[in-house]
Amino acid sequence: MRVLAALSGGVDSAVAAARAVEAGHDVVAVHMALTRERAATRCGSRGCCSVEDASDARWAAEILGIPFYVWDLSEQFEERVVADFLAEYRAGRTPNPCVRCNERVKFDALLARALALGFDAVATGHYARLTGGAASGRPGRTEGLALWRAADAAKDQSYVLAVSGREGLSRALFPLGEAPSKAAVRAEAADRGLPVASKPDSYDICFVADGDTRGFLARSLGVREGALVSPDGEVLGTHQGYFGFTVGQRRGLGLTRPAPDGRPRYVIETRPATNEVVVGPEELLRRSALDADGLVLLAEPDGGGWQDVVVQVRAHGRPVPADVVVDRGAGRLHADLRQPLRGLAAGQSVVVYGGDGGRRVLAQATIV
Template identity: 70%
Template sequence: MQVLAALSGGVDSAVAAARAVEAGHEVVGVHMALSRSRAEHRTGSRGCCSIEDASDARRAADVLGIPFYVWDLSEEFEETVVADFLSEYEAGRTPNPCVRCNEHVKFSALLDRGIALGFDAVATGHYARIERGAGGLELHRARTIEKDQSYVLAVMGQDRLARSLFPLGDASSKADIRAEAAARGLTLSEKPDSYDICFVADGDTRGFLQSRLGSRPGEVVDVEGEVVGEHDGAYAFTVGQRRGLALGRPAADGRARYVVDVQP
């Protein structure tokens, strides 16, 4: 089977590609360039799309002995992920850009382009499993529950699942994946995991939103309607948030205050 391996530059995708090769598939590695300005995803950023990640992905492909390409999907990413991220915060909701990226970029734009080029499936380093049930293919949680990523793949339908491979779904632990990477000669075996939003390179989500949406001052009120503070933009707050509220005074009962609603 001809398989397109999505190489992010991290250890998980590299081991997933290695397992696809080991399974006998004809594998080609591809790294997705998601930023219109490479400076936004700069070297040393804590997300998964920095310049150094592209270099790490290329080195992994070299070790595995597979062809490697970089595909520019920045337009699709900006229009379907970043734009949605901004509009959701602007509307007072907190989005999950990883779900959006998987649905519209990794398993739509990337997969569609791969199919058009003759590939049968896409392999990624997601921790999830695909099993066949009575009603067709089913998405299941990974064996390693603490690393499970099935929740960001839940939007995938039967057609996408049929063309997806998750070689790490049965992994017993992340430590084992790192050990396997080292044994395979992959130099990124000790590379830290990425947790931040990839297009917010410095991890400052509030600063990113303000740079894109501008300052929109308003009042912070309690559940009784009393003004207890001010803000520069309601988009900077999330329901359930406790830290960073910068309120003028504590609650009368001394208990911590939480955001219970956001009204742009």
């Protein structure tokens, strides 16, 4: 197959590309330039996609002996990820920009260009397993396609990939899905002579160069003083914008006096219309059910849904047993949780897993 290998400049994508070459594919490497922010350099950025990352990606491609290109996708990234991130916070929701980047850039904009240029599939360094589609030598075929958790549970990225849908995943290759550990991938990179073998992992939001998400939101959305209130409406303090808080947050609330019972307070709710942040005891964070829209199905429901499955609401969150009802016509799902979940927030991605010990992705949606 003609394979486009997305090289981020990190060790995972470099080893994934090396494995694609070793598998006999006709591989071309591309680095996605996603930001024009000059502060996004390795010394000042903790995310991926820094200026130096492009140089590291080029170096890896040279060692692998494959063609290398840089594609400027910064406009699409700004419109489809950064603007969405700000709009979600403005509306009082809690977005996951990595989920949106996978959906709207890596498996939309990138794949569209790849197909237009005659490539069969895109290979990335994600930790997840695929059966069917390009992974079985049938790019574009969705019959029998399935997305599974990676062999290394600590690095599993199926949660952020589930939103990509059957069409996108049918053209994807994840060569690291069976890797036993990140340490093994680093050792393989060193054996292959790849200079990124010891490069630190990226973390935090890539377009927030200094890691200060609250400061980024304040600069982008503006500072506007509001009230911190109790569940019954008592004003407890002030803040500089509801968007600087997330449901479940405990630290950084700026409260000057403890609760009457001495227990810690948590963010229970943000109210964009009134610029209020509601804080209260931990038990108010617990939820026994959730509703979500924007349904993405990766497996056919058993009748109207699934029984005895698990749901996950954070990239490395605790899977919780649940019964799930699917409304295909409305593109929604409802999950009754058999164990309460703490700190659910609108805007979070929920992924449903089942089969083989809860390792197969069944569906994804966005909590409302």
